[in-house]
Amino acid sequence: MSDTLERAGAAGVGASPRRPDGIPKVRGTFDYGSDLRIDGMLFGATVRSPHAAARIRGIEVAAALATPGVHAVLTADDVPGERRYGLEIADQPVLAWDVVRFAGEPVVVVAADHPETARVARDRVRVDYEELPPLTDMERALDDDAPQLHPTGNVVRHVHIEHGDPDADAEVWVEGVYETGMQDQAALGPEAGLAIPAEDGGVDLHVTTQWLHADRDQIAPCLGLPPERVRLHLAGVGGAFGSREDLHLHVHACMLALHTGRPVRIVYGRHESFLGHVHRHPARIWMRTGATRDGRLVNVRARLLVDGGAYASSSTAVIANASTFAAGPYELPNARIDGTAVYTNNPPCGAMRGFGAPQLCFAHEAQMDRLAAALEMDPIELRRRNVLGPGSVLPTGQVIRGSAPVAELIERAAGVAIPDDEPFGGRDPIELPGGAGNVGRGEGVRRGTGLAVGYKNLAYSEGFDDASAALVVLRAEDGVAVAEVRSAAAEVGQGLTTVLAQIVTTELGVDDVRVLAADTSVGSSGSSSASRQTMMSGGAVQDASARVREELLERVRVRHELPPTAVLTLEAGRVLLDGLPLVEIAGVLDEPITAESVYRHRRVTGFDARGQGDIHVAFAFAAARAVVEVDVDLGLVRVVQVAVAQDVGRAINPLGVTGQIEGGTAQGLGLALMEELRTDRGRLVNASFTDYLLPTILDMPPVVSVVVEEPEPGVPYGAKGAGEPSTVVAPAAIAAAVRAASGREIGRLPIRPDDLVGLTERRPWSAPPPNPDVPFQVPVPPRREPD
Amino acid sequence: MLVRLRVNGRERAADIWEGSSLLAFLRDELELPGSKNACEEGECGSCSVWLDGTLVCSCLVLAAQAQDRAVRTVEGLVGDGELHPVQQAFVDAGAVQCGFCTPGLVVAATDLLEQRPTPTDPEIREALAGNLCRCTGYQKVLEAVRLAASGGTGERA
16 A cells, blocks of 8 residues: 555645655654764754843853863854844844843854763753843833844834825724734644765755755855855654744854864753744734725724844845734725834744735634624624735835736625534533633633634735746656656645646656755755745746746657647656557657746735735735633633635645645744743743643634635646645634634633633723834845845 | 663663663664754653663653653664655655754654554644754644644545
């Protein structure tokens, strides 16, 4: 049976072939980063700051270095090249010197011949800190007398968007304040890497990442090496969700390997993983929404603040996204939106699935429900009246050019049958809100439903050229045509390699398609982020395949003396002439055929001074309808069902698409009800799977996926990315349902039991903080262009 | 210290650090990386193995505790080149994404089906409540276990 499965992948676009990595993964033989090993390797460990803010007065490494089995103890002074790196702004030290800006910041790295020896040595490093009062409140960061954490001040970026007449009055106004907590990606595979020093003085790094080339281009300057001597190889990735966009142990492992001349492996444990990657930005959002009495939106004024933590990471892009999505997927003539990302001494925040959109969806959808209540209108009807579609103008002035079946998504999500309201008597206690921990008998349980609509941009925005390269080789092996795909695109679990193979099968009629391991020996594929790889690397593979096909068909025409008008097609390993078999594809592959392609999305622009511009490449929309039960006495919630209608353009792999919708919904449910990294004076207090609660199979309700296919013009097969939209809308829908069931306001995610029984102290909301006087509107700090 | 035990039917031994967990012993000494290191604190189930037939988190067992005992890991489910019906069902149902939780889920699901060949949905949920998955939202995991229980036909037994 495995025999037939090994050949899986042999199906084209629109089918759901088994994923080729599925078999090694179920067998336990798939090589993840933490499984890598090589003879003679050393093991790295990292000394991290226990303080959120401190001055480093001295570092004593002698005792650590004297530990038998220890080969290296390195500090910032040992960084061979640039001492700072960053995705967008190079503001993050490889190893801290002088000051530490967050609890968990790396200060010293060690390498030893056994993991336990490395840990012992780590604990023998003495760092003399002078603690400083940490800046941990994002509003406080904007005060003039707040400590300034970076030479540029505490504002990472401020985005200002003015649309129409921002002072336009409306007949009905509603106002709300919203807050979301810090969520963790919690990919199950920990950060891991193996650095192997090379004979040319360079290094080969096998590492868990989302974008090999961006990593390389940050690592090489820190090592003082030219990029071509820093070769990255994708190690098996156990989930990503944004957490692997930033460097983690990359430079540390390479430094130790180059210093010792030995291979060095670093694998984080779970606690260190929480410290070692960025998180989802906590947000505070103030919003006023104005409408006519018959329910037409007139004006939205929003002020949003996100906590970027100690270093910039991708905060500049996250705040741009959050700001552009603030008003929701609605037609709106007027708006004033101000978004600010600030530095604090909290853990750094960056990319996580949804990238600024889930926080804002929670706010704009709460506002829509509030407005519906004020207008005494059905919330779905209010959305119908305002929903945007093709040709609509966004607050940035951007016109929606692609497909935007938003009205259909609402109808489809709202139309999913709601499960029967089961009586509580006789129910398995595990099916009560709170499960077996529910000490009631169901007498306090109330049901509610809620709906939310949202959207997410696809690919990188603001004029950034995140091109994807791919190489396709068609050759004969034992008389059978075999296609190989070479690409640096990161398979992180999402199923990209399956999608790429399907595309080749469709274009070349070849069943045996092998997607080779990703590394930096080929051109950049951009990041496995922003729901972009199906479109971008899919586009590159499609185009390269088409070129291979042209050459193949030309060979056939020449050898069979066919006129240029002959209708040739490729199917199941054969060339067909007018639909009839002519020759085996392998029969004309005496020489392999190779083609390379670089796919670029349409060019977009940055913001002008009023926040106007053609900012985003394309959009994917979703609507979610949640059904929940709330025990209003105990403050416990059970989600009964989530129906998600998602705009995917075209489902290249329907099984993969529903897998993305279901998984994205689970992460959205986590943000709504369970998941929050909490800090005390900037220190994470629940950085473990014991204390940071992830949804289990008992928490997850049935997810009903409604896949809406309206092809996006101008992109390969019309396919949009599918990874993020469900995560954007699920939290807002669940919050709405909880509001409906409990009658509580719910201004904060995740919703805590105290919020549902009236025990939470109201936050003394002040007026929104004033906008900072900074010039960061237009210039996005330059990002490195991919090669 | 020298630890001897029977792993997947074979006598194995290694001289290890006294503090080594069974998980580290399996992964680092015996080169059986199928048991995964996702949390190493007994919360995620990714390192699930059988110890004398009982399902345990191998990260919570000292290697020394397994002295002279029998351990069965995901690598020992079937012979080389074969797939266990539960493994096959996980592939067919699309229950594998990043796959880091998968070996643990396969072991836990197999344990369930060995005890209850035709479990109800609540029984499946209860049995797999100790296994975290961050990718799938569990729906296709549930479908995979139903599929395996029905003998691969997708029909409920």
